[in-house]
Amino acid sequence: MKKFSIVVAGGGSTFTPGIVLMLLDNLDRFPIRQIKFYDNNEERQKQVADACEILLKEKAPEINFVATTDPETAFTDVDFVMAHIRVGLYAMREKDEKIPLKYGVVGQETCGPGGIAYGMRSIGGVLEILDYMEKYSPDAWMLNYSNPAAIVAEATRKLRPNSKIINICDMPVGIEERMARAVGLNSRKDMVVRYYGLNHFGWWTDIRDKEGNDLMPKIKEHVAQYGYSLQNEIEESQHLDESWMHTFAKAREVYAVDPDTLPNTYLKYYFYPQDEVAHSNPDYTRANEVMAGREKHVFGECNAIAARGNTEGTTLEIDEHASYIVDLARAIAYNTHERMLLIVPNNGAIVNFDETAMVEVPCIVGSNGPEPLTQGKIPQFQKGLMEQQVSVEKLVVEAWVEGSYQKLWQALTLSRIVPNARVAKQLLDDLIEANQEFWPELN
Structure with a gap:
C-alpha cells in the first residue's frame, strides 16, 4: 500500500x-x-x-x-x-x-x-x-x-x-457537527447535505440522514430556538471562547431572515454589522x-x-x-x-x-x-447578496494584479459591512499604511 x-x-x-x-x-x-x-x-x-x-x-x-x-x-x-x-x-x-x-x-x-x-x-x-x-x-x-x-x-x-x-x-464542517448533535446523530457524516454560497457566505437547503429522512424541520426548530448553540454547552464552554458562544447563539437571528434555509454563521457580519460592532471591544479583539x-x-x-x-x-x-x-x-x-x-x-x-x-x-x-453537484437556481435574496459579495472578491484580486488603488476602494465601497465610499477611502488609506511591507504598491 x-x-x-x-x-x-x-x-x-x-x-x-x-x-x-x-x-x-x-x-x-x-x-x-x-x-x-x-x-x-x-x-x-x-x-x-x-x-x-x-x-x-x-x-x-x-x-x-x-x-x-x-x-x-x-x-x-x-x-x-x-x-x-x-x-x-x-x-x-x-x-x-x-x-x-x-x-x-x-x-x-x-x-x-x-x-x-x-x-x-x-x-x-x-x-x-x-x-x-x-x-x-x-x-x-x-x-x-x-x-x-x-x-x-x-x-x-x-x-x-x-x-x-x-x-x-472547516466552518461548514463545524456547523454540521453541531447540527448532527442537535438532532441526536453521532457525526455530520451521518448526514447528506445540499448547500450553496461563497466561502463564509452560504446556506444549507436540504439535510437528510443516510436513510433519506428529512432532518431540516428538526434542525430548524433547534436553530429557531438556540441558534447553533447546544444545550449542554453552557457547562462545557471552557473549550469555546466567549466570542464563539455569541456567534453560535446569533445564528438564531440570521436564520430568521430566511427560514427556508439554514445559514452559515458568518452571515451575521453582513446582516447585523452594527450589533457586531457594539459587541466588540476595540482594544481587545479576537486576535488578542x-x-x-x-x-x-x-x-x-x-x-x-x-x-x-x-x-x-x-x-x-x-x-x-x-x-x-x-x-x-x-x-x-x-x-x-x-x-x-x-x-x-x-x-x-x-x-x-x-x-x-x-x-x-x-x-x-x-x-x-x-x-x-448542481444546486439549480437560487432565490433572488441569496443571489443579490452573493453577486455583491463575489464582486468584492473579484475587485480585490483585480486590485492586487493591477496594483489599482481605485479598484480596492471600489471593493471596500461595495462591501455590505462598509457604510459609504468616504469611510471606505479612509479605511483604505489606513490599511495601506499598516500593510506597507505586505501589499503590492497601489497606484
Missing part, C-alpha cells in the same frame, strides 16, 4: 500540532511515510517542529520528519501540500480587526475590510507555495485552507487556472483572544515538550475538526468519490449565477479532483 509524503506549509502555525496529531490518528486510513514542515519564519516554526519531532518519534517513529525554510527541500518528493499560512501573523490580524473598528465598522478576520486587507497579503503567499509545488512536485495536490479562502480561491482561479489546488474551509489563548497555550506546550524531551502529560489536542483534510486527501489518492463541500469555479453548479464565481457547493471528489 502506498504511503504518502506531505508538506505542511505554515509549519509554525498554532494549528500545526493539532493537524499532526489528527494525521497520526488517521494513519490506518491514510498511511504516511514522510511529514515535512515549511515556513519562512524559522524561529516560530522551530518551536512547533521540535515538539512535533518528539511526538512523531513516540507515536510513529517510521515516519521521516523534516522541518525547513528551504523551498526545494520542502516541496521535493511530496504528494500533498497542506497549506495554512498567515501572512503577517496575528500582529497583522490585530490591525485588520482594530482599524475598521475605529470607524465603527466590523473588524473581522475574513469579512469586510479586515478580510480584504488579509486577502491582499495572502494572495502572494499562496501563489508562491503553489509555484514551489508545481516546480518541485508537479504531480502533487495542494489542499489549501489558508484564509481568506474566498479571495485566495478567486486569485488562484484567475492566475493559476490549471493548478492542482483545492480550496477548503487568540494570542492570549491558543497561541500562548500551543507554544507553551511545544516548548515544554522540547525541554522535557517527551510528550507526557501534554494538553495538545487532536484537531478532530481537521479530519476533513484527510477525507479530501484520501478521496484524491484512492478515488473514493467522497461527497464534500469545496470552493470551486461555478461553471453552472448554480444555474443563475456568474460562471466564473468561486462558489462553495457539494462536490464528489475522486482522483481528478472535485466534480461539483
